[in-house]
Amino acid sequence: MEFGSFLGIEDFYYLRKISGAMKNPRTRFNDTMFIEEGEDYLLPYLADNVGPVDETRRKFIKGVVFGIGAIAAASVLDAVRGLQVPLAGENAYVKMLLVDSTGTAVKASSVPVNNPVIVLYEYPLTNEINFLLNLGDTSGNPLALASTSVTIPENGSTYTFPGGVGANKSIVSYSAICQHLGCKPPNIHYYPPQYMKTGLTFPDFLPPDALAAAQKANLPGIIHCDCHGSTYDPYHGAAVITGPTQRPLPSTVLEWDSSTDQLYATGSIGVPVYGHTSTLSGGTTVSGTSSTVSNSSNPFTS
Amino acid sequence: MKVMDRISSLTGKIISKFSLKQFVDINEQPLFRMPNYMFRLRYWLGALVAAAFIWEVVTGLFLLLNYYPSDPYNQTQTIISKIPFGAPILYSHLYGAYFMIFLAYIHLFRNYFDGAYKRPRQLLWVVGLLLFALALGTAFTGYSLPADILGADADGVAHGILAGAPAGSTLITILFGNGTSVDMYTKLLGWHVIFAVILGALVGVHFMLFEQYGVMPSKKVKEKVPAVYPKETWEKFNPWFPRNFVYTLELTLFIWGLILLIPNVVINIPNIPNSISPLLSPAPLVSPSQSLPPGTPAFPPWFFLFLYKSIDFLQPNGAPYTPFIASLLSGMLPALYLLVLPWLDRSDETAAHKRTLFAGIGILLVTYLVQLSVWAAVDPGIPEPFSTQVGLMLPPVFVAFVSLYLIPRAIHSKKGERSLTPKNAALLIVVGLVIVGTWSSLLRHLSIYLIGVFIPIAMTLVLFATRFARGVETAPVEEKAPRMMTYNIAIVFMVMLFLIAAGILALMIRYPDTGPESTYWGIGTGIILLIFSYALSLYGYLFYPQENDEVKIVHPGTKKTSGGRGIEVQGASGEAENQADKA
Numbered sequence: 001m002e003f004g005s006f007l008g009i010e011d012f013y014y015l016r017k018i019s020g021a022m023k024n025p026r027t028r029f030n031d032t033m034f035i036e037e038g039e040d041y042l043l044p045y046l047a048d049n050v051g052p053v054d055e056t057r058r059k060f061i062k063g064v065v066f067g068i069g070a071i072a073a074a075s076v077l078d079a080v081r082g083l084q085v086p087l088a089g090e091n092a093y094v095k096m097l098l099v100d101s102t103g104t105a106v107k108a109s110s111v112p113v114n115n116p117v118i119v120l121y122e123y124p125l126t127n128e129i130n131f132l133l134n135l136g137d138t139s140g141n142p143l144a145l146a147s148t149s150v151t152i153p154e155n156g157s158t159y160t161f162p163g164g165v166g167a168n169k170s171i172v173s174y175s176a177i178c179q180h181l182g183c184k185p186p187n188i189h190y191y192p193p194q195y196m197k198t199g200l201t202f203p204d205f206l207p208p209d210a211l212a213a214a215q216k217a218n219l220p221g222i223i224h225c226d227c228h229g230s231t232y233d234p235y236h237g238a239a240v241i242t243g244p245t246q247r248p249l250p251s252t253v254l255e256w257d258s259s260t261d262q263l264y265a266t267g268s269i270g271v272p273v274y275g276h277t278s279t280l281s282g283g284t285t286v287s288g289t290s291s292t293v294s295n296s297s298n299p300f301t302s
Numbered sequence: 303m304k305v306m307d308r309i310s311s312l313t314g315k316i317i318s319k320f321s322l323k324q325f326v327d328i329n330e331q332p333l334f335r336m337p338n339y340m341f342r343l344r345y346w347l348g349a350l351v352a353a354a355f356i357w358e359v360v361t362g363l364f365l366l367l368n369y370y371p372s373d374p375y376n377q378t379q380t381i382i383s384k385i386p387f388g389a390p391i392l393y394s395h396l397y398g399a400y401f402m403i404f405l406a407y408i409h410l411f412r413n414y415f416d417g418a419y420k421r422p423r424q425l426l427w428v429v430g431l432l433l434f435a436l437a438l439g440t441a442f443t444g445y446s447l448p449a450d451i452l453g454a455d456a457d458g459v460a461h462g463i464l465a466g467a468p469a470g471s472t473l474i475t476i477l478f479g480n481g482t483s484v485d486m487y488t489k490l491l492g493w494h495v496i497f498a499v500i501l502g503a504l505v506g507v508h509f510m511l512f513e514q515y516g517v518m519p520s521k522k523v524k525e526k527v528p529a530v531y532p533k534e535t536w537e538k539f540n541p542w543f544p545r546n547f548v549y550t551l552e553l554t555l556f557i558w559g560l561i562l563l564i565p566n567v568v569i570n571i572p573n574i575p576n577s578i579s580p581l582l583s584p585a586p587l588v589s590p591s592q593s594l595p596p597g598t599p600a601f602p603p604w605f606f607l608f609l610y611k612s613i614d615f616l617q618p619n620g621a622p623y624t625p626f627i628a629s630l631l632s633g634m635l636p637a638l639y640l641l642v643l644p645w646l647d648r649s650d651e652t653a654a655h656k657r658t659l660f661a662g663i664g665i666l667l668v669t670y671l672v673q674l675s676v677w678a679a680v681d682p683g684i685p686e687p688f689s690t691q692v693g694l695m696l697p698p699v700f701v702a703f704v705s706l707y708l709i710p711r712a713i714h715s716k717k718g719e720r721s722l723t724p725k726n727a728a729l730l731i732v733v734g735l736v737i738v739g740t741w742s743s744l745l746r747h748l749s750i751y752l753i754g755v756f757i758p759i760a761m762t763l764v765l766f767a768t769r770f771a772r773g774v775e776t777a778p779v780e781e782k783a784p785r786m787m788t789y790n791i792a793i794v795f796m797v798m799l800f801l802i803a804a805g806i807l808a809l810m811i812r813y814p815d816t817g818p819e820s821t822y823w824g825i826g827t828g829i830i831l832l833i834f835s836y837a838l839s840l841y842g843y844l845f846y847p848q849e850n851d852e853v854k855i856v857h858p859g860t861k862k863t864s865g866g867r868g869i870e871v872q873g874a875s876g877e878a879e880n881q882a883d884k885a
């Protein structure tokens with residue numbers, strides 16, 4: 001297929017002759033006949049009115065038809081982009097007051113320490129649930145949680161976890177969706193110090209390696225996912241202790257108003273919530289300026 | 303009597319007046335005609351898949367009319383408890399998909415081991431694989447629609463797998479929408495239907511290609527590529543109507559009967575253990591906001607279990623794969639292999655024992671599929687170090703190739719004589735077990751380990767089973783099988799079947815058509831369909847020729863007139879099989 005034989009000047013001249021003959025009332029091109037008979041009409045028509053189509057010209061015409069076809073296909077297929085819908089969500093974090101089911105503000109001092117019950121609220125989107133935890137030591141006294149740097153094993157980068165809030169600096173909040181494959185409570189939950197042992201009833205057993213890893217790191221409790229065994233350190237920004245997860249749980253930033261003892265969620269740091277490209281997009285926004293905290297269930301049945 | 307004659311002549315006139323036959327005569331269509339010996343299940347596996355697909359379309363349309371993407375979980379519960387026949391139809395829709403995928407696996411591997419992908423059927427094979435991929439896509443989207451906890455988990459896992467893929471976030475929005483629940487279930491429903499429609503169109507292409515090449519003749523008829531009947535041969539076989547039609551109907555009703563019967567029986571079994579209920583339950587489980595009953599693992603459907611296990615695999619250095627890479631390795635690699643298979647295996651042999659390498663790979667594919675699936679069911683979500691993977695997945699390689707090497711050799715050890723009796727075969731199994739017994743350090747995974755050992759041996763035996771069967775068989779195949787049943791017995795039998803079916807119907811209509819008791823409709827109708835299928839089978843047995851026409855094509859393409867059916871009865875070739883048959 002030589003380019004020269006494809007696009008000779010005589011070809012353009014020939015094309016001009018064709019268009020002239022087609023417009024000429026005496027030799028008008030019959031569209032209906034062409035649609036019905038295709039090449040069988042076109043070729044004799046050209047032979048009669050313009051001169052026979054030789055092999056080169058025929059190839060050229062075919063090439064142009066294919067070219068137009070390709071352009072048409074590309075232009076139609078461009079609409080495939082219409083399949084990509086813009087993600088729902090919001091543009092910026094809204095500061096939200098944490099309230100209980102009656103609508104009354106949750107008091108930081110009344111959040112139980114080392115609570116085995118799973119306590120959740122949605123923020124910033126309705127499909128993004130978060131744990132609300134008040135962490136203590138083995139004897140149940142609140143632990144002051146300092147700001148630390150958290151590493152994302154997946155890419156080695158780090159970010160700063162701001163630490164606990166409340167009078168004792170012991171209240172924290174994390175996304176409750178496992179970063180491995182998205183398991184949700186009650187599959188993933190907090191194991192307070194009193195349940196850091198083996199031999200609990202299925203499914204709330206702790207696999208020995210998770211327990212050993214927690215003891216090695218000297219942690220009173222852990223967040224553990226029963227789906228595939230990912231373990232997170234709630235005392236240090238939900239950093240990864242055991243895989244398979246490659247990402248820490250995102251921290252939901254809390255603000256404590258010391259005058260009223262009320263808690264506010266103000267943002268999120270770390271990786272996006274599982275299943276979202278950004279924590280702010282991919283779901284319906286929690287409406288209003290408050291989010292309801294609710295006791296979901298107590299996974300420890302024994 | 304006179305009245306009867308009048309009526310029959312009148313109906314005859316009316317029928318011939320309005321007969322479609324004057325416009326379309328199905329037997330004038332260029333449809334492949336089947337020889338007598340092919341009216342056996344193994345030649346109709348594709349028809350079984352198609353039957354299940356038709357069931358899915360019909361029940362799917364009913365469900366489509368009753369599904370609300372805005373409230374998927376509750377509406378599914380409404381379908382089950384309030385809509386007449388909703389429960390049996392929904393349950394059979396799930397089990398119909400199970401049947402379809404299971405039968406597609408059987409169909410695929412039968413064609414694999416019979417070398418049916420070879421010239422001239424390469425395109426048929428490729429279209430078949432596309433159909434399989436589409437079926438899995440349809441199954442996945444459908445599985446999510448009830449919006450129960452399993453569906454939600456499956457979507458979570460799909461997000462994780464896609465997030466690691468190139469352009470993953472775009473794919474996620476295309477498949478799952480903008481993140482709101484309504485959009486997600488609208489999209490999933492849409493894709494479920496779109497995939498099913500494309501599937502249906504491709505089934506048409508698949509069927510037309512099948513008609514073009516015809517059924518692959520048995521190995522006895524033609525062993526070498528191209529395994530096709532010459533046109534002048536097959537044109538003399540049974541016309542499509544009525545025999546092919548009756549047999550197709552029989553199989554279709556058989557599959558429909560099972561699809562309707564089994565889930566509606568399963569739902570009525572009390573106390574299914576929690577550990578397997580996600581795999582068996584025909585009904586959706588709890589909603590995602592509730593917790594599963596204790597001891598219930600969050601399984602994907604059984605046909606994705608192998609993929610689920612591969613996500614637990616760790617690399618040799620102990621780091622996990624990303625879910626995308628893991629599913630690429632366990633899902634895409636085998637798929638690519640199968641796709642290019644017709645161009646890899648270019649020999650003109652179709653018999654499995656003459657394609658040892660490809661038969662071996664096929665056996666391994668089946669073994670790994672079962673092994674990984676059972677593994678995922680037994681140890682869901684437990685990370686597996688590289689050493690465990692090797693310990694469990696390497697022995698099948700040895701077992702497969704050792705048994706593929708030994709068993710045919712045992713068959714051919716003495717020329718002309720079959721030395722592999724079932725006793726020797728059992729001995730071979732023991733030898734095989736001893737060889738691999740050295741790996742027995744893996745007690746924790748014993749069951750999975752044993753699967754990896756047994757399947758290759760069993761499959762090798764099955765692949766060669768027809769060959770021993772012929773070796774053991776002493777009686778020659780009768781040219782005309784004697785009828786075992788006289789027409790009088792058959793009449794009594796048919797009347798009994800009719801009465802049983804009528805009895806079941808009478809019993810069934812006493813139960814309400816909504817709520818849990820509507821599943822009795824599913825059970826009863828399932829049994830009636832099975833009875834109908836059996837009656838057709840009896841009819842075919844009584845009225846259609848049973849002569850064995852499984853005879854070798856001597857010179858394909860040349861017309862033979864001496865054989866009566868256009869094919870020459872096999873001559874005195876040195877083929878051991880023929881001698882065995884004559885002995």
Ligand code: FES
Nearest residue numbers: 178180181225228
């Ligand atoms: S989803 Fe939590 S460990 Fe896999």
